[in-house]
């Protein structure tokens with residue numbers, strides 16, 4: 169693993185995060201953290217007719233975790249709840265441009281997806297799988 | 303003796319002949335674990351090649367040789383920390399196991415509901431969690447010596463903590479995050495005046511400075527072999543002999559007994575009564591070799607070497623913008639550890655980018671989450687030095703940190 173995980177898209181979203189902030193009265197809202205490094209992410213989603221009409225993330229942590237959250241929020245705008253629940257880590261990692269992050273950093277990259285899954289499953293009232301981000 | 307005397311030392315450590323991404327390894331994580339000199343590695347292969355056998359029971363030559371090597375390692379270690387007798391040295395897996403041994407075999411037998419254990423706010427999780435569990439089980443209280451902003455302990459109100467109910471004190475000699483050296487001799491002598499039994503977590507002191515357990519006067523004293531050039535899987539508990547003799551065993555089975563019938567057993571003498579089952583024979587032998595190696599360099603030279611590296615690093619890093627060293631103001635430091643923050647770059651990003659330059663540093667909470675809370679950060683980046691580090695490692699770290707800034711801004 170080396171600094172080539174810091175692709176331009178990651179650095180761009182790290183320096184200029186999209187959809188940063190909070191939403192009040194959102195239908196989906198969840199938070200989680202990565203206990204090893206203290207990364208923390210909250211995602212709020214507003215739905216209209218079961219479709220994501222607005223989304224914000226908030227949090228703190230490393231460039232990988234925060235840019236991945238920013239990129240993820242861009243990707244899920246306009247998606248249905250069903251699509252959210254089926255969103256795969258490969259889709260996100262492909263967008264990040266770093267399919268081979270290595271075991272030490274993959275958790276940072278997938279924290280936002282984990283939060284999205286927690287929120288979506290909660291909303292649907294279905295049981296969360298053991299590793300929801302995988 | 304200064305930096306120059308340690309100059310060719312990297313040659314003694316085979317790992318430094320390895321290239322990573324086409325570059326030499328810059329290893330700055332010795333507070334986590336240290337690299338091993340060839341003498342230690344050779345002692346391990348030599349044992350397996352020449353006299354592998356079980357100890358303490360064979361009547362044949364190779365078992366007698368193996369037993370001798372194992373027990374000689376005990377003697378070497380006893381001398382190294384100036385124990386009164388090698389009978390006071392118990393081999394464990396690591397510092398953590400030694401602490402658990404004391405928690406289970408001594409504290410659980412001697413403390414009762416309402417008693418309290420004193421710890422500090424700078425402990426490694428391994429000197430915190432075992433006490434939380436014992437405290438819950440026996441309904442004991444945990445009280446903490448507080449830490450101040452510069453990384454030193456607040457010691458002027460010890461009398462408030464050392465109450466009649468306080469029965470046990472466990473504290474670290476040197477902080478693994480800040481390198482702070484605690485004045486343990488004073489603290490222990492005050493504790494003893496209140497009848498409090500003491501344990502010193504010496505995992506970060508024994509590797510870096512000369513220690514004398516008789517002078518420190520601790521009742522229990524623990525450290526890990528892998529942090530002092532020895533193999534992993536071997537650690538040491540030192541305790542005063544009369545305490546060990548009055549203590550029940552921790553684990554039960556073979557080797558720790560003197561006589562067994564179907565319904566009962568008598569215990570072996572100390573220290574063997576605390577070494578149930580076949581021990582890490584080769585680990586002890588390797589640790590003995592590591593101690594020989596350290597002794598040869600001289601612990602005061604090692605301490606001086608680290609302090610010189612520390613000063614060199616402080617000088618170099620003073621040019622870096624927004625670079626902050628935690629515990630910097632504290633004068634009582636081993637010099638072996640620099641925990642820092644750098645602008646608002648996250649430690650994981652710093653460590654990842656440095657890894658791209660083949661520089662190994664630690665990023666995270668360093669198994670000391672309560673201390674991180676105190677410092678007001680979720681994590682720090684830590685560079686830690688040992689005998690094989692030199693100015694060129696610090697120069698490379700400096701260049702790496704400039705690369706961090708150029709990548710992230």
Ligand SMILES: Cc1ncc(COP(=O)(O)O)c(C=O)c1O
Pocket residue numbers: 333334396397398399426428429474476477478503505506526669
């Ligand atoms: C101060 C301190 N105590 C205890 C330990 C635990 O050592 P081990 O994991 O070898 O048991 C460490 C290791 O990081 C340490 O730094």
